[in-house]
Amino acid sequence: MPNLTLTEVETVLHETVASFPHDPCLTCECFLGLVARLRLDAGAESQPLLDTYKVPRQEMHSCLGCDPCPPGNRYAQYIQQKQAAKLITL
Numbered sequence: 001m002p003n004l005t006l007t008e009v010e011t012v013l014h015e016t017v018a019s020f021p022h023d024p025c026l027t028c029e030c031f032l033g034l035v036a037r038l039r040l041d042a043g044a045e046s047q048p049l050l051d052t053y054k055v056p057r058q059e060m061h062s063c064l065g066c067d068p069c070p071p072g073n074r075y076a077q078y079i080q081q082k083q084a085a086k087l088i089t090l
Contacts (some may be wrong), residue, residue, distance in 0.1 A: 003043040010049065012038060012078065019070035027059050031071035034078065041082070 004012075016034060017026070025031055035053045042050065063069060 004038065004041050004046065005043065006045045006049065009038055009042050009046040012074070013049070013053070016071050016074045019074065021066050021070065022064065024061065024064060025066075025071055026053075027055050027061060028063060028071060029060060030063050030069055030075060032060060034071060034075040037075065037078065 012034070016031065020026065020031075032053070032055070035050060039047065039050045063072065
């Protein structure tokens with residue numbers, strides 16, 4: 001998948017944050033994993049937005065065990081879409 005645009009990054013983040021069942025999801029490894037992946041896949045114009053989601057390491061925590069886990073599910077969906085896009089372009 002080519003570099004994500006700022007609009008694409010905003011959409012993923014907005015949809016994911018809107019789905020949080022708990023406020024601590026913002027510092028959960030499930031959500032922060034998605035943010036880290038977006039950082040790798042996004043263009044330079046998205047980096048300041050992604051920086052707003054950085055948290056000190058001591059504030060990060062493991063998955064709360066929510067079932068379902070909306071940020072974890074969104075991350076998995078993103079990876080699946082990315083892999084599907086690769087298969088189509090090969």
